[in-house]
Amino acid sequence: MEYIENRTFEELQVGDSAEITRTLRHDDIELFAVMSGDVNPAHVDPEYAASDMFHRVIAHGMWGGALISAVLGTELPGPGTIYLDQSLQFRRPVGLGDTVTVRVTVAEKYPDTRRLKLACECLNQEGKQVIVGEALVIAPSEKVRRPRVTLPEVHLHERGARHRELVKLAAPYEPIRVAVVQPVNAASLHDALDAKEEGLIEPVLVGPEAKIRRAAEEIDRSLDGVTLEAVPHSHAAAARAVELARTGKVDALMKGAIAMDELMDAVLAPEALATERRASHVHVLDVPTYPKPLLITDAALLAYPTLADKRDIVRNAVDLAKSLGIEAPKVAILSASEVVDPRIRSTMEAAALCKMAERGQIAGAVVDGPLAFDSAISRKAAAANGVAGLVAGDADVLVVPDLEAGTLLVKELVHLAGADSAGIILGARVPAIIPGRSDGALPSLASAALAKLYLHRGDHGTALASGDPSREDAA
Incomplete structure (x- = not known):
């Protein structure tokens, strides 16, 4: 001593x-x-x-x-x-x-x-x-x-630093046109107007006009120069926003004061915005104790995804990661352990997803699993668990077994680890921005930046441009 x-x-x-x-x-x-x-x-x-x-x-x-x-x-x-x-x-x-x-x-x-x-x-x-x-x-x-007293360890973290980097990364590109669905309360209208002021989006506010204007008065914000599509209620707002997207008048949707199920029912209705790929949600977290953005999927949309669903979940997350500048995303398929166990379905599906990646059914990423959470995000834990590979301890994307596990994981990181979360839904014809609900406006701005980067920089079919900070208006 x-x-x-x-x-x-x-x-x-x-x-x-x-x-x-x-x-x-x-x-x-x-x-x-x-x-x-x-x-x-x-x-x-x-x-x-x-x-x-x-x-x-x-x-x-x-x-x-x-x-x-x-x-x-x-x-x-x-x-x-x-x-x-x-x-x-x-x-x-x-x-x-x-x-x-x-x-x-x-x-x-x-x-x-x-x-x-x-x-x-x-x-x-x-x-x-x-x-x-x-x-x-x-x-x-x-x-x-x-x-001699042992001093506590101090971990310095600039709150929101990685989300600010996303907003900065999106800055050179032209704002995307976004239908904001039911922005009838202070929070949702703030999200839309803040994203407009930041140069991320050109919003089209879709909802009951009187309620939207009342929300603007409540937060003392002007709607001058902002397009407003008046409809009577949230169901009509979702339908009209989908129609604007289907006809190419907007590039993306943004969730306002409307239930996720109601919005997605409209998005995935027959002849609406569904594609051959399953739509899924991706959280992009700024975690103080992790050295880079951490993508978690799907923790908001698909309750109990099938193996085919998980293939699309991975593909959607990989597309997003690439648009953020991650050239070969490291994808960890999470489960309870690293052992493939027939009694635990998620371990079997993890093994199948790895084989899909090996055979080219999931392209452009390094996929490994099953991996326990600690082995996915900690090199020290991975070594202690006897797990090696490019993904172990350095994952960019965590694919959770189901919505319950994912929701628990995200909320634990937010409320215990001080993480901030941005969010987006991919897989439909246009992305849907799901504003973050951590403290402050930055997670919501980061959510809008995700859609902007995805549309301008992605190599998927909905990309507006290929690495070019400018584009011609498609309207």
């Missing part, structure tokens, strides 16, 4: 010193900014910092001051020290990657009060002073030796 021990006033002599060494990391700057609230762009905005006087991101000045405090509180004099005064002069900036040695030296002792004056300096890796100063403390009179 590691201990922390002080040096009492009587033990210390003029000239005694102690030091620690630290290398400045990006996480240090972010942690200090979070703790202090100091978001000066010189420290946290690389673009601004590049144009500032130092031409790089630098540490907060008091990061070095905090390191001096750490020496005083843990090394010399150590536990029991009472801080009275500190002067600091900042001589040079500390940049990312710089290594700083922090040294304190006893300069004077005052026996009547047990006070110490200590010279403080911070030196960079070149031996040049970056901070100098003096500290005045009351030194401890009693010996203290305690086990």
